[in-house]
Amino acid sequence: MIAEVLSHRARLFSTCLVLVACVVAQQEARAEEGPYRPVLLDQGIMRQHDWAVAVMREDGRYGGQRPCLLIVTGPRSRHGEDGFKGYSKTCSALPLGGRPNIVSVTTGEDAEVSIFGVAFRPRVRSVYLDFGPDGSLRVRLKQLNDRQMQIAGVRPIRYAAFALRGDRCLQQVIGYGKAGGEIYRGPIDQCPEHAE
Numbered sequence: 001m002i003a004e005v006l007s008h009r010a011r012l013f014s015t016c017l018v019l020v021a022c023v024v025a026q027q028e029a030r031a032e033e034g035p036y037r038p039v040l041l042d043q044g045i046m047r048q049h050d051w052a053v054a055v056m057r058e059d060g061r062y063g064g065q066r067p068c069l070l071i072v073t074g075p076r077s078r079h080g081e082d083g084f085k086g087y088s089k090t091c092s093a094l095p096l097g098g099r100p101n102i103v104s105v106t107t108g109e110d111a112e113v114s115i116f117g118v119a120f121r122p123r124v125r126s127v128y129l130d131f132g133p134d135g136s137l138r139v140r141l142k143q144l145n146d147r148q149m150q151i152a153g154v155r156p157i158r159y160a161a162f163a164l165r166g167d168r169c170l171q172q173v174i175g176y177g178k179a180g181g182e183i184y185r186g187p188i189d190q191c192p193e194h195a196e
Helices: 002-033 146-152
Strands: 039-046 049-057 067-075 086-091 101-107 113-120 126-130 136-140 158-165 170-176 182-190
Touching: 039 146, 039 158, 049 101, 049 113, 049 146, 049 158, 067 101, 067 113, 086 101, 101 170, 101 182, 113 126, 113 170, 136 158
Parallel strands: none
Antiparallel strands: 039 049, 049 067, 067 086, 101 113, 113 158, 126 136, 126 170, 170 182
């Protein structure tokens, strides 16, 4: 009789352990999908237009493997979230071949401003951006820190975010590694969307 009671308690105890393990696993899965938020990469004001570039997680279970770049714009005369006129977003898995994730927007009517966000895998340290007849730019990329990756729920990336005067089209990107060697070279046909 005592053996039966102990055996019943042992089964009950093991069932409780299984239930607790299931609850913990479910909570960890929810935490993994978690309450992620966009992380600001850079912001500024040019020709009376506010702009900001952020990184965020794509929706879904594996969204952290496809970081999204988001640009928001708005006129300087308005403040707060309601002041933003528009946004543009692109997401990319950032393949091993080095192809970047690029998002761009042009805002303004008489005094246009082009805003760009570019993201690469961490092995790309700097980039050469060719805007054709509008010139070129060499940029040292910044890297998301551990806290930023945790908040946004994304994989490690290096990035640049900036604004330029005028309506610019990015025609070519060359990515360079730590020692200065070329990692990626590709034609890019990236003309900014026009924010409304």
